[in-house]
Amino acid sequence: xxxxxxxxxxxxxxxxxxxxxxxxxxxxxxxxxxxxxxxxxxxxxxxxxxxxxxxxxxxxxxxxxxxxxxxxxxxxxxxxxxxxxxxxxxxxxxxxxxxxxxxxxxxxxxxxxxxxxxxxxxxxxxxxxxxxxxxxxxxxxxxxxxxxxxxxxxxxxxxxxxxxxxxxxxxxxxxxxxxxxxxxxxxxxxxxxxxxxxxxxxxxxxxxxxxxxxxxxxxxxxxxxxxxxxxxxxxxxxxxxxxxxxxxxxxxxxxxxxxxxxxxxxxxxxxxxxxxxxxxxxxxxxxxxxxxxxxxxxxxxxxxxxxxxxxxxxxxxxxxxxxxxxxxxxxxxxxxxxxxxxxxxxxxxxxxxxxxxxxxxxxxxxxxxxxxxxxxxxxxxxxxxxxxxxxxxxxxxxxxxxxxxxxxxxxxxxxxxxxxxxxxxxxxxxxxxxxxxxxxxxxxxxxxxxxxxxxxxxx
Numbered sequence: 001x002x003x004x005x006x007x008x009x010x011x012x013x014x015x016x017x018x019x020x021x022x023x024x025x026x027x028x029x030x031x032x033x034x035x036x037x038x039x040x041x042x043x044x045x046x047x048x049x050x051x052x053x054x055x056x057x058x059x060x061x062x063x064x065x066x067x068x069x070x071x072x073x074x075x076x077x078x079x080x081x082x083x084x085x086x087x088x089x090x091x092x093x094x095x096x097x098x099x100x101x102x103x104x105x106x107x108x109x110x111x112x113x114x115x116x117x118x119x120x121x122x123x124x125x126x127x128x129x130x131x132x133x134x135x136x137x138x139x140x141x142x143x144x145x146x147x148x149x150x151x152x153x154x155x156x157x158x159x160x161x162x163x164x165x166x167x168x169x170x171x172x173x174x175x176x177x178x179x180x181x182x183x184x185x186x187x188x189x190x191x192x193x194x195x196x197x198x199x200x201x202x203x204x205x206x207x208x209x210x211x212x213x214x215x216x217x218x219x220x221x222x223x224x225x226x227x228x229x230x231x232x233x234x235x236x237x238x239x240x241x242x243x244x245x246x247x248x249x250x251x252x253x254x255x256x257x258x259x260x261x262x263x264x265x266x267x268x269x270x271x272x273x274x275x276x277x278x279x280x281x282x283x284x285x286x287x288x289x290x291x292x293x294x295x296x297x298x299x300x301x302x303x304x305x306x307x308x309x310x311x312x313x314x315x316x317x318x319x320x321x322x323x324x325x326x327x328x329x330x331x332x333x334x335x336x337x338x339x340x341x342x343x344x345x346x347x348x349x350x351x352x353x354x355x356x357x358x359x360x361x362x363x364x365x366x367x368x369x370x371x372x373x374x375x376x377x378x379x380x381x382x383x384x385x386x387x388x389x390x391x392x393x394x395x396x397x398x399x400x401x402x403x404x405x406x407x408x409x410x411x412x413x414x415x416x417x418x419x420x421x422x423x424x425x426x427x428x429x430x431x432x433x434x435x436x437x438x439x440x441x442x443x444x445x446x447x448x449x450x451x452x453x454x455x456x457x458x459x
Contacts, residue, residue: 019198020140024149026193027133031153032160034092034125034190037099039179041165041279042172044265046179050106058386060108061262064115065379069372071123078124084132085197091124092191099184103177121187127367132197134354146354151293151347158290158343165279165286235358235366242356245306246370248412249349251313251405253374256342258381258401259320259335260285263394267335270394271328281332285339292343305348306416310409312345317402324395 016024039046047057078087098117101110133150137143164182171178235242259267268278292298299308319338323331357366381401388397 016137016142016145017140020137020142020145022198023133023136023140024145026197027129027149028153028156029193030088030092030190030197031129032157032190033186033193034095035157036160036164036183036186038164038168038171038182038186039099039102040161040261041168041265041282042179045278046102046106047111050111052108052111054389055386056108058262058382058389060112060115062379062382062386063112064119065375065382067116068119068123068375069379071120084128084135085194085199087124087128088132088194088197089191091121091128092187092194093121094124095121095187096184096191099180099187102180103184106177123371126371130350130354130367147296147347147351150350151296154343154346155290155294158286158293162283162286162290165283168279239356239358242353242358242366244412244415245349245352245356246373248306248309248313248409249353249370250374250377251408252309252316252342252345252349254377254381255313255316255320255401255405256338256346257374257378258385259316259338260342262382262385263397264335266389266394267323267331271326271331273328273331281335284332285335288336289339289343292340293347294343296344296347299344299348305352309345309349309352310413312341313405313409315341316345317405320398321402324398 044057047060052060094117098114098121101114101117104110105113130150134143134146137146137149168179171182175181264282265278268281273281303311316338319334319341322334326334353367353370385397388394
């Protein structure tokens, strides 16, 4: 019998069960490989070399976000119906095929199909991955390890990018399509991890939480997709706190996505940083994000999780504004600070949303609702970004993005302070070991208040 390694000292809660360890390990592998897109640092230049204009490139990005929204509607329902584990497998298959499309058809049509397939693959996993992990650990009575696992999985995935992205430039000199071929190979590896994920047994409990865990492994036995959709919408409508934390995540997701994906290369090029250095800069940003993602507990307990997300989102906005004032080295430093703030905020926001989901609610569907809102705003932002760049107004775009974020978060804080959204008597973390950043969950059937902590996704 293989000896079991001791659980790391200082880890939250007791050591996880063997099944929970397997879920955690395979989650790490899946998240690392599924999100390892080798082409990320060069896709803008790659498409420009293929003859696409700025308008076409950002137009495809806008279509991508809209498609993501549309795909999220059925895929979240499907995840709750057939099981999150099966959705992860399907998403990995689609992602593998999607990364091969530009290899065989490097044209506008090819890139459009590529991003549409990426949207389909990611939508299949966006809510399902979080739902499987959350319910899987709860089924093993190891829910206190959720936050650390989410953060560590993100950190490991980012660390892999740090090692891989600086190699993209040299690899492209050997084979121009190497970034896409390697991305397809990574997606195939994530499929192997998804196939190895265990079917989760529902724990015996009177509150019905076990039923949700069973759904994560094998899908629902009854009900229909429309009923699940209606249940999810009623859940959001009847849970102002859930709706509020979802809206809060919009600023975080939109800023991080637009800056780190869509505007990353234009910002560097505008400050005279050549394409040969883009992989190294992105690697440095990823190091900063990985370290922060792995240690969300460093934020401390002086502020509630919802307040931390707001503060960090304002920090992102301030960093974007600062980019317009600095030189090349200052821009690289500010981008790294931007990445670190993103790394801290994502695990906390993810936990806020997950904890706000009521017991027995269709978790994957609700997480897809959140993703729809995020991507819908990103679709609008991508169109605006393309218009600003075509007009040569990059600095105006960054300033206006910062101001819009400040207005949104200011309005959210006014709503909180006005007590329009009542804080429910859930577990606040007082007296609980580790506090709100150490993975505690709400009591069954209770909504969490602003002092407990969940939400996305990343990617």
